[in-house]
Amino acid sequence: MFKVTVRDHIMIAHSLRGEVFGPAQRLHGATYVVDATFAGPDLDADGILVDIGRAGEVVREVLGRLHYRNLDDAEADAEADAGLAGQNTSTEVLARWVADRLAARATAGDLGPGGRALAGIEVTLHESHIARASYERTL
Amino acid sequence: MFKVTVRDHIMIAHSLRGEVFGPAQRLHGATYVVDATFAGPDLDADGILVDIGRAGEVVREVLGRLHYRNLDDAEADAEADAGLAGQNTSTEVLARWVADRLAARATAGDLGPGGRALAGIEVTLHESHIARASYERTL
Amino acid sequence: MFKVTVRDHIMIAHSLRGEVFGPAQRLHGATYVVDATFAGPDLDADGILVDIGRAGEVVREVLGRLHYRNLDDAEADAEADAGLAGQNTSTEVLARWVADRLAARATAGDLGPGGRALAGIEVTLHESHIARASYERTL
Amino acid sequence: MFKVTVRDHIMIAHSLRGEVFGPAQRLHGATYVVDATFAGPDLDADGILVDIGRAGEVVREVLGRLHYRNLDDAEADAEADAGLAGQNTSTEVLARWVADRLAARATAGDLGPGGRALAGIEVTLHESHIARASYERTL
Amino acid sequence: MFKVTVRDHIMIAHSLRGEVFGPAQRLHGATYVVDATFAGPDLDADGILVDIGRAGEVVREVLGRLHYRNLDDAEADAEADAGLAGQNTSTEVLARWVADRLAARATAGDLGPGGRALAGIEVTLHESHIARASYERTL
Amino acid sequence: MFKVTVRDHIMIAHSLRGEVFGPAQRLHGATYVVDATFAGPDLDADGILVDIGRAGEVVREVLGRLHYRNLDDAEADAEADAGLAGQNTSTEVLARWVADRLAARATAGDLGPGGRALAGIEVTLHESHIARASYERTL
Numbered sequence: 142m143f144k145v146t147v148r149d150h151i152m153i154a155h156s157l158r159g160e161v162f163g164p165a166q167r168l169h170g171a172t173y174v175v176d177a178t179f180a181g182p183d184l185d186a187d188g189i190l191v192d193i194g195r196a197g198e199v200v201r202e203v204l205g206r207l208h209y210r211n212l213d214d215a216e217a218d219a220e221a222d223a224g225l226a227g228q229n230t231s232t233e234v235l236a237r238w239v240a241d242r243l244a245a246r247a248t249a250g251d252l253g254p255g256g257r258a259l260a261g262i263e264v265t266l267h268e269s270h271i272a273r274a275s276y277e278r279t280l
Numbered sequence: 281m282f283k284v285t286v287r288d289h290i291m292i293a294h295s296l297r298g299e300v301f302g303p304a305q306r307l308h309g310a311t312y313v314v315d316a317t318f319a320g321p322d323l324d325a326d327g328i329l330v331d332i333g334r335a336g337e338v339v340r341e342v343l344g345r346l347h348y349r350n351l352d353d354a355e356a357d358a359e360a361d362a363g364l365a366g367q368n369t370s371t372e373v374l375a376r377w378v379a380d381r382l383a384a385r386a387t388a389g390d391l392g393p394g395g396r397a398l399a400g401i402e403v404t405l406h407e408s409h410i411a412r413a414s415y416e417r418t419l
Numbered sequence: 420m421f422k423v424t425v426r427d428h429i430m431i432a433h434s435l436r437g438e439v440f441g442p443a444q445r446l447h448g449a450t451y452v453v454d455a456t457f458a459g460p461d462l463d464a465d466g467i468l469v470d471i472g473r474a475g476e477v478v479r480e481v482l483g484r485l486h487y488r489n490l491d492d493a494e495a496d497a498e499a500d501a502g503l504a505g506q507n508t509s510t511e512v513l514a515r516w517v518a519d520r521l522a523a524r525a526t527a528g529d530l531g532p533g534g535r536a537l538a539g540i541e542v543t544l545h546e547s548h549i550a551r552a553s554y555e556r557t558l
Numbered sequence: 559m560f561k562v563t564v565r566d567h568i569m570i571a572h573s574l575r576g577e578v579f580g581p582a583q584r585l586h587g588a589t590y591v592v593d594a595t596f597a598g599p600d601l602d603a604d605g606i607l608v609d610i611g612r613a614g615e616v617v618r619e620v621l622g623r624l625h626y627r628n629l630d631d632a633e634a635d636a637e638a639d640a641g642l643a644g645q646n647t648s649t650e651v652l653a654r655w656v657a658d659r660l661a662a663r664a665t666a667g668d669l670g671p672g673g674r675a676l677a678g679i680e681v682t683l684h685e686s687h688i689a690r691a692s693y694e695r696t697l
Numbered sequence: 698m699f700k701v702t703v704r705d706h707i708m709i710a711h712s713l714r715g716e717v718f719g720p721a722q723r724l725h726g727a728t729y730v731v732d733a734t735f736a737g738p739d740l741d742a743d744g745i746l747v748d749i750g751r752a753g754e755v756v757r758e759v760l761g762r763l764h765y766r767n768l769d770d771a772e773a774d775a776e777a778d779a780g781l782a783g784q785n786t787s788t789e790v791l792a793r794w795v796a797d798r799l800a801a802r803a804t805a806g807d808l809g810p811g812g813r814a815l816a817g818i819e820v821t822l823h824e825s826h827i828a829r830a831s832y833e834r835t836l
Numbered sequence: 837m838f839k840v841t842v843r844d845h846i847m848i849a850h851s852l853r854g855e856v857f858g859p860a861q862r863l864h865g866a867t868y869v870v871d872a873t874f875a876g877p878d879l880d881a882d883g884i885l886v887d888i889g890r891a892g893e894v895v896r897e898v899l900g901r902l903h904y905r906n907l908d909d910a911e912a913d914a915e916a917d918a919g920l921a922g923q924n925t926s927t928e929v930l931a932r933w934v935a936d937r938l939a940a941r942a943t944a945g946d947l948g949p950g951g952r953a954l955a956g957i958e959v960t961l962h963e964s965h966i967a968r969a970s971y972e973r974t975l
Contacts, residue, residue, distance in 0.1 A: 143650050143692065144682075144691065144692040144693075145689075146689065146690045146692075152449050152547070154433075155448070161331050163333065164486070167488060168432050168488075169431055169487040169488060170430060170432035170448010170449055170489075171448055172449045173450075174547060174548045187578055187646060187648070188645050188650065189578070190691070193649075193691075197688070208442070208447075209443055211432070211445070211447065228327050229327035229328070231323075231326070231327045233282050233323055233328055234323065269450050270452045270965065271336070272287070273285045274283065274285070274329070276281070277282075289964045289965060291963070293849035293863050294849075296604075300609050303903070303904040306904050307906040307909075308847050308848055308849050308865060309847055309849035309866055311866045311868075312867075313965045348859040348860055348862050350862070370605045370606045371610075372562065376560070407847070407867055409826065410564060410826075411610055412562075412563045413610075415559070416560075417559075420972045421928050421932070421970065421972075422969065422972070423970075424967065424968045425966060426965070426966040435743075435744075436743075437743040439743055439745070440743070441750065462928055465852075465856055465924060466923050466925075466928065467926045468928050468969070471927075471969075472858065508744075511701065511745055511746050512744045514699070531856070548704070549687075549704040550704070550753070552701045552746070552749075553700040553702075554700075555698045555699075555700070565826065567825045567826060569721075569825070570725055571710035571711075571724050571725050571767070572710075572726070581764070581765040582708075584766060584767070585766075586726060586767065587709050587710035587711070587727055588728045589727045589825050625720070626720040626721055627724075628725065628726075685708070686708070686730060687704065687706060713882075715882040717882055717884070717948070718882070785882060785883035786883075787883045787884045788840075789885050793838070821839075827842060827892070828840075828843070830838065830840045831838065832838055832839075833837045833838075834837075
């Protein structure tokens with residue numbers, strides 16, 4: 142199995158509902174350093190799994206819908222095509238949101254022909270030097 | 281599959297028995313930077329896999345039993361509930377010791393309700409900038 | 420010259436006023452991974468510049484006044500003893516705010532006797548994997 | 559499952575054939591920081607998966623065949639026992655080349671008796687702070 | 698003193714002349730992860746030292762003249778306005794080349810008004826996980 | 837000013853005397869990831885400050901005197917030419933010990949001719965992902 146990973150980041154504001162979150166129930170924010178990993182069993186005729194440059198652009202476009210936004214806002218949710226409505230924007234939920242959008246882009250051919258042959262995608266959001274969360278899915 | 285990882289560290293002394301260890305047969309020591317990863321298929325009603333704050337506290341408690349100790353000492357082994365007796369405290373063995381204690385804490389409900397629904401735990405010990413070891417197990 | 424550095428972090432929301440900030444004029448947020456460096460020419464009788472454990476606690480207390488807050492709020496400014504009022508909470512401004520509070524704590528003896536003999540403090544805030552800002556001052 | 563990872567690096571020149579590579583079709587180069595991970599279900603009588611010192615030496619020997627070379631050269635390909643001929647030396651292809659050589663060394667006993675009992679090998683090449691590729695295989 | 702640092706990278710081929718370089722006399726290559734640090738005593742009316750976004754663009758433009766090139770080529774030297782001719786493109790020399798170009802851009806106003814008030818620039822090139830070189834200069 | 841930095845590490849056991857150290861008064865240990873920085877105003881005829889390969893070897897030799905040792909032992913102190921006797925082997929003291937030995941080696945010509953023209957040396961010991969100490973001196 143081959144994997145290719147590209148790194149980018151977003152800076153967002155949000156609050157989390159539920160006693161379990163303690164002071165994180167207040168409006169605060171985060172930088173998420175994002176590692177997007179594309180996995181598949183075969184290389185194409187050029188010897189690559191996906192075009193790493195194009196992969197970086199697609200990751201940037203997907204993340205751009207959340208970058209510099211307050212995720213508690215209706216406007217941010219609209220940017221996120223309502224994919225975040227009615228739930229906490231926890232690190233886990235955001236990782237899944239990013240992975241699902243990347244999966245849709247891969248299936249649509251936006252990662253090139255290699256993208257359609259991918260077996261899976263994993264997205265990791267580093268929220269600090271001591272905590273991170275991931276979501277891994279098949280394609 | 282979702283994963284949540286928290287990072288902490290311990291500083292211990294020990295020696296390793298066996299010719300294969302060369303100069304590491306002498307009493308020396310290590311800082312282990314520890315990544316504890318909790319994995320599971322579903323998020324709870326709050327939108328999280330486990331409470332990352334509580335997970336960090338449990339990791340700290342488990343590591344606290346080894347922190348600032350000489351693992352060659354009987355007292356250190358008592359702290360480790362004899363889990364290290366009769367074997368080398370290699371990076372691999374310590375990773376398994378930590379993972380097994382975290383698994384017991386998760387099963388006991390110490391990570392909250394989400395902890396009981398976890399599918400697996402992986403513990404990685406970074407012993408330097410060029411070497412690390414992990415142990416991964418199901419729950 | 421000796422230096423001791425401890426690392427911690429804060430997660431805040433804020434917005435920045437001024438066209439130069441582009442989309443960062445919207446309410447968004449950041450994780451700042453904070454490196455606080457204490458510098459001085461001499462070690463004390465214990466062979467240390469400052470007690471690294473106590474230094475970590477003081478850094479945590481100072482950062483705790485900003486952690487999980489929206490810096491645009493009057494309440495956050497009150498926590499910051501009005502030290503942030505009337506200015507953008509840029510990474511540079513926040514680095515200076517932290518360094519000045521640490522300097523006051525060192526002068527007050529909160530870092531122990533070694534803290535009073537320090538020559539300088541530098542605070543670096545990493546806002547992502549590709550950008551950081553620092554403020555360095557004498558004591 | 560246990561895993562042991564050692565890190566080393568190579569500095570090479572090469573060019574990539576195919577329009578997808580854009581400016582990387584020109585002769586350029588890369589530092590690859592290499593993480594070689596050995597995985598297996600059991601520890602040996604010494605309490606280790608493989609001798610981490612020996613593993614580091616074998617990784618260095620395998621990487622040494624590519625280090626400080628222009629991979630477009632026939633001489634470099636000879637060093638690589640023709641394993642790179644007729645294909646692009648993409649990060650993915652190089653990760654597989656390294657993993658396959660490590661697998662052969664493990665099977666030949668060069669990692670010690672523990673090496674013969676390994677279940678798999680994963681090799682990751684970090685080509686910058688924002689991109690990396692891996693190849694994972696069974697043994 | 699305030700400092701702002703942005704990170705980017707280049708991937709180049711080159712060879713080094715002189716027995717001291719051993720196997721690095723062969724044509725090989727490197728990824729340089731570049732940290733460009735801008736230092737100055739004062740913040741502007743917006744509360745920043747320099748516009749971090751604009752700084753990142755200028756660093757990318759300067760590095761773009763070397764990215765994906767063979768520095769042994771006359772064409773690469775032309776891109777580098779002959780600034781590299783007649784000398785080894787060691788990590789130290791490249792750090793100085795980048796710092797001098799950034800200094801010229803700052804003086805020309807390309808970093809905005811804050812750029813003209815800078816006191817110094819430091820450029821660090823990380824050539825691997827175990828080696829780096831820097832050049833620091835006043836403005 | 838130019839700087840060249842090489843990284844290596846040591847793994848030692850020790851205990852620290854004094855109530856300020858709390859549980860670190862017990863025999864424990866540490867991995868120190870060591871960054872040794874050499875600084876000077878001029879490059880030599882080869883375009884380098886010091887031979888980075890030779891610098892790495894000298895750093896390894898100096899660190900080798902402490903590697904895999906219990907610094908509380910008389911034998912370890914003998915290896916350290918009594919440079920550690922009668923004082924705590926704190927991170928600060930060890931940083932100075934390494935810097936002073938590197939300075940002596942530079943002055944003796946062991947870093948090559950460039951080493952004699954150095955202006956200063958700084959040694960940083962990272963004791964974990966959240967703490968480090970440095971010693972900086974002139975030559």
